[in-house]
């Protein structure tokens with residue numbers, strides 16, 4: 001194989017200060033892979049809502065405070081696919097040309113309790129491609145060889161990016177509801193990036209799915225994904241409609257939008273013993289405004305979801321490879337990221353936008 005030419009500089013989309021404008025730079029340095037690191041050429045990247053929040057300074061931590069420890073300049077992008085083009089020392093049997101994923105979590109310690117129990121996304125020493133390391137809104141990216149997302153050869157790099165963040169989060173949110181075949185599961189925000197995955201992963205588990213969103217385009221889209229019912233929340237009061245459809249209320253609700261009102265409503269949609277699974281992240285310290293008695297006396301369960309583990313990521317990927325879940329994506333040129341952000345803010349995207357970064 002002819003040696004792969006790796007340039008010294010590359011095109012990257014970056015913001016120099018949080019809250020600042022996105023700019024494209026063509027003289028951004030190509031990083032060099034260090035010990036146990038690979039260099040990957042980015043092919044495609046999805047655009048996630050949290051990229052938008054980090055850039056705008058509206059991303060908040062577990063206490064509801066704005067996240068301020070962000071590497072500058074900030075290069076977003078954490079749901080991408082690329083190919084290994086160079087290996088640093090100590091990469092073992094990894095091969096040039098291997099298809100790899102770029103995910104939210106970039107590195108974990110592999111020693112702490114969370115790393116050892118399969119929830120390494122909560123590792124206290126974890127770093128990520130959103131706040132600490134440059135993501136895949138650039139042509140070349142350095143990745144930790146010891147925590148590498150190696151994708152099977154038959155994976156379609158065009159569609160897989162969004163599976164690695166939105167898809168994984170939706171998959172995990174569905175798993176955490178412990179839904180059984182034939183149970184009712186409501187997806188709030190069903191037509192969005194996260195939501196369109198949640199509908200399909202819930203169907204893959206055999207659930208009966210009610211999608212909640214608004215507008216005729218979202219209705220067609222969500223029903224087209226296989227949802228059994230659609231509720232347009234602007235036309236119909238969703239809580240009573242869910243009760244009409246399900247009788248006793250839904251067994252589970254997955255909330256994919258960061259709205260406190262949506263969480264409160266979802267709580268009211270549940271039947272006795274139901275599970276509320278949260279995946280959308282509200283701004284600031286928004287609280288779940290429901291009486292504690294509702295939770296206790298109805299025996300409700302509440303579960304939060306921060307992406308998922310690497311193993312769960314591969315499960316989510318496999319369901320796509322085997323055709324159970326079909327990411328709905330629109331491919332756009334890398335240079336259109338700014339317009340894509342504007343469209344995301346207006347909320348008028350069905351599924352996910354994927355940017356083509358390389359060939």
Ligand SMILES: [Zn+2]
Pocket residue numbers: 048049050051078079104165166
């Ligand atoms: Zn994300």
Ligand SMILES: [Zn+2]
Pocket residue numbers: 108109110111112113114115120123124125126
């Ligand atoms: Zn750890």
